[in-house]
Amino acid sequence: MKKLAFFLLIIIMLGSLIQFAYAENKPEAVNDNKRMLIIGGDKNFPPYEFVDDDGEYRGFNVDLMRALALELGVEVKLQPMEWLQAHRALQSQEIDAVQGMNFNKQREEIYNFSTPFLLNSSVIFVKKDTENISQLRDLMGMKVAVQRSDAAAYILAEIGEIEVMFFSDLEVAFSELTANRIDAVVGNRLTGLHIMKQKKLNNMKIVGGELNQTDYGIAVKKGNEELLKELNDGLQRLKKNGTYNKIYEKWFGKEDVPPWKNLKYITNLLFIVLLVTGSIILISFKWNQSLKKKVILRTQELDLINKELETKQKIIKDSDEFKQQIIDSLRVGLITFDKQCRVTALNSMAESIFNINRTEIIGKSLQELGLNEYFNKEDIDNCIEYNKGSSMEERVFNIGGREYIYSYLISPLEGNLLLHQGGVLTFRNxxxxxxxxxxxxxxxxxxxxxxxxxxxxxxxxxxxxxxxxxxxxxxxxxxxxxxxxxxxxxxxxxxxxxxxxxxxxxxxxxxKKMKKQSFLLNELIINTVELFKVEFDKNSVNIAINCDSSLTIYADKQQIKQVVINLLLNSAESIADNGSIEISGFETSDKTYLVINDNGKGIDEKDADKILEPFYTTKSNGTGLGLSLCYQYIKENDGEITIDSKKGIGTKVKLVFNKKDREVCGYEQSTYY
CATH class of the missing domain: 1.10.287 (Helix Hairpins)
Known part of the structure; x- marks a missing residue:
């Protein structure tokens, strides 16, 4: 079994390597719709950028530019050329950018540089078994190799007594070091790391600090701020998502931090800690001397403050007891709960209704106490999760074997105190x-x-x-x-x-008991109007019905019919002879609308906000329940009712229903009476 698992692991690893190699070498797809950027670079500067023996343009900068193009959603055309030719091409705007260039004051006068993504520097390379070299001055009296045109040669010359040997590239210099024909190599740190990785030179290491450090990044024509910002944003995203690190490790490998660097860092840190600790002890000693003088005075002040606190605590306690007395005097039941639906407070009316003791149930959940059965769970969840209150609802409470009807309201706790979140339940008989x-x-x-x-x-x-x-x-x-x-x-x-x-x-x-069904709205309207045709004709009331014959609603038909009857009677009473009532029905993607519009005397503005309240009426012989019942029936059928009325102009009543169980019927033209 273990052999099989090992074999499968090998296959998976080989598949991943093949896929990675394919992804590395597959040709770039050309998308004519993408913007093209022309990027220049040195054709012989490994491992940054170079044309290999097969004629392929490769290197750290090449991979970075291709990854940057994918990140920005553009096409790049990479043009390898002589280094001086790349400078001239950028200045004449034959190319958009140079993919890699060291920063210096002269270049910054004619180019804009991206955020630097490398720090070029020179370091000392020696064999791993070398113990007597840790800095530049240790090279005195030794043979040291440098690359031609490398600025490191000038640094070695200033030290003196060092035999400097020049080579065409660092790879040759490393061969001489491996053969013990020289003592050390001073050259570009990243180039050296690349050669060590490619040639697997595990017998070499870097010693000492970095020399001649220079920032390195992308160069664009002076003033091309838009492209520069785009490149900087892309580089930032590549570093954030880890792509940059993968490309860096591919070409330069992971660097080993010399143990002596960590030791030096720890020593310096320890010294700083000891220095700070000693200073703190000295300051603390002097501070304690001054504090001793203040302790007695402060103690006296604290005694006075404690007495004041005791007085304030008594006031707060009396205030809390008074608030509790007010709450207990309310003739409605009150329960508060937190975000975990646990009871946090209740009044004496709630104790009496549910026959519970507040001292025993504080901290217990509504479900544990069985109180959730009396209230709509969805309303409680909405209050806790979305800080949303409920509308007034009615429920039958079975208490002591008898049924009582209670109305209740759930409201979220308001305020900025995070310690007190949840809701308030108020209910009355x-x-x-x-x-x-x-x-x-x-x-x-x-x-x-x-x-x-x-x-x-x-x-x-x-x-x-x-x-x-x-x-x-x-x-x-x-x-x-x-x-x-x-x-x-x-x-x-x-x-x-x-x-x-x-x-x-x-x-x-x-x-009848409420029985919802899907029915034709137009048919109900016509049948209802027919019942009052004699009275409408008698008063010369013109009725216009404009409703799609296929329009259906899902509701209790008899309740909706009574709503329409009440609204028609109200309209008929409000209009004079030769008045008109227009009834129209239409629908949207999720709603069905019924609108009854008359040109009657309208409703006074002072009565407009109260007409849906029970027992409120402007009629001498009215009960005030006509529109209230309409409102109740519409709400029971998951609908909405709005009334828009202006004195002396008329009244418009709009009923809105949710779409459910629609039926398909034919269309009937408007009917007039």
Whole structure:
């Protein structure tokens, strides 16, 4: 089993190496839509940039430019050339940038440089077993190799007594060092690291500090700030995502920090710590002497402060007890809870309602106490998670074997104190109020029913008159075939018409449990308007219905019908003769709208904010529950109602429903009455 696992690991590693090699050498895709940058560079400056034996342009700068192009989403065209030719090409703007250049004062007068991504310097290379060389002066009397045109030769010459030997490149110099024909090599640190990595020269090391340090980065034409900013941003992202480090280690490898550097750092740090500690001890001693003189005075001051604190604590305690007395005097139940849904406070009314003791339940969760069954869990979660309060809701509380109706409200705790977050539950017993409201609602419904019956009576007389006429003529015209055909056709029609009217009346009058269904809105509107056609005709009220016949809503049909009846009756009462009511229905992607608009006398501005409140009415014989019931029914069906009214202009009522279970029907043109 272990052999199989080892074999699979080898296969995975080989696959990764092949994929990496392919990614390193695959040709760049050309995208005609991308901006092209022309980048110049030295064609013979390994490992920074060079053309290898196969004619491929390679090196640290080459890989960095290609990675930078991918990061910026541009194409780059890399042009290897002689170093002086690269300078001339950038100055004449034949190229956009030079991919790598040492900074100096003369160049900064004609070029702008990117954020430096390398620090070029010269260092001393020796064999690992060399013990007597740690700085430049240790090279006196020795043979030291440098690269031609390297500034390190001038540094060695200033020291003197060093035999300097020049070589064409560091690779040859390292060969001489390995063969013990020279004692040390002084040259470019990164170039030397690259050669050591490529040639696997594990018997060499770097000693001493860095010499002639110079910043190194991308050069652009003086004044090309836009390109410079773009390149700097890209370099920053490459360093942040680790791409730069991978390219650096590929060409220069990881550097080993000499142990003596760490030792020197630790020694210096230890010295600083000892110095600071001694200073602190000395200062502390003198400070303690002065503090002793102040301790007695401060102690006396603290005694006075403690007495003041005791007085303030007593005031706070009295204040807390007074606040608790106020809360306990409220005739509503109150419970507060934190972000973990644990009870933090409650008043005596809540204790009485749920038969609990506050000293025993503080800190316990609502679920643990069984209180979550009385309230909507979603409202509590919204308060805790989103700091969102709930609208007033009604629930049946089963307490002591009896059912009570309570209304409750959940509100988030407001303020900036992070220690106190959560919500407040307030609730009160509305059992008697609910009974009174239902009684008044029934009274209001019966008043509406009386008006509806008055309209239906006329409709009933018409078919009864037709039936009576046919029956009276039956003995004398029975032998008339046309008469028999008419009586066979029309009497069933009139009876059917009577049956429909009576069914609608029963549907309206008989209370039912809420039953949601998908139904055609246009059909409900037409049937409802038909019930009041006689009264509308009597008062010359023009009714216009403009509603797509396929428009459906998902709600309790009888409740919506009663809402429409109440709104039509209100509109009919508010308009004068020859007035008009427009009923329109339309939909959006997620909502269905029903709008009833009249040109009646409108609502006074002082009454506008109160018309949906229970028991508020401007009618001498009204109960104030008509619009309140409309509001209640719409809310029970997950809808919204808004009323826009202006005195002397008219009223516009908008009902909004969520889309559910839509049905597909045909389209019917507007109908006018």
């Amino acid at each position: 509305i059992t008697e109020e609910k009974k009174l409201r239902d009684s008044l609602a029934q009274k209001d419904k019966m008043q509406s029913l009386g008006r509806l019956v008055a309209g239906i009576a006329h409709e009933i007389r018409n078919p009864l008159t037709s039936i009576k006429t046919y029956i009276e003529l039956l003995p004398t015209k029975y032998d008339n075939r046309k008469f028999r055909d008419n009586i066979s056709l029309q009497i069933p029609q009139e009876i059917s018409r009577l049956n429909i009217l009576i069914s609608d009346l029963l549907d309206y009058a008989k209370p």
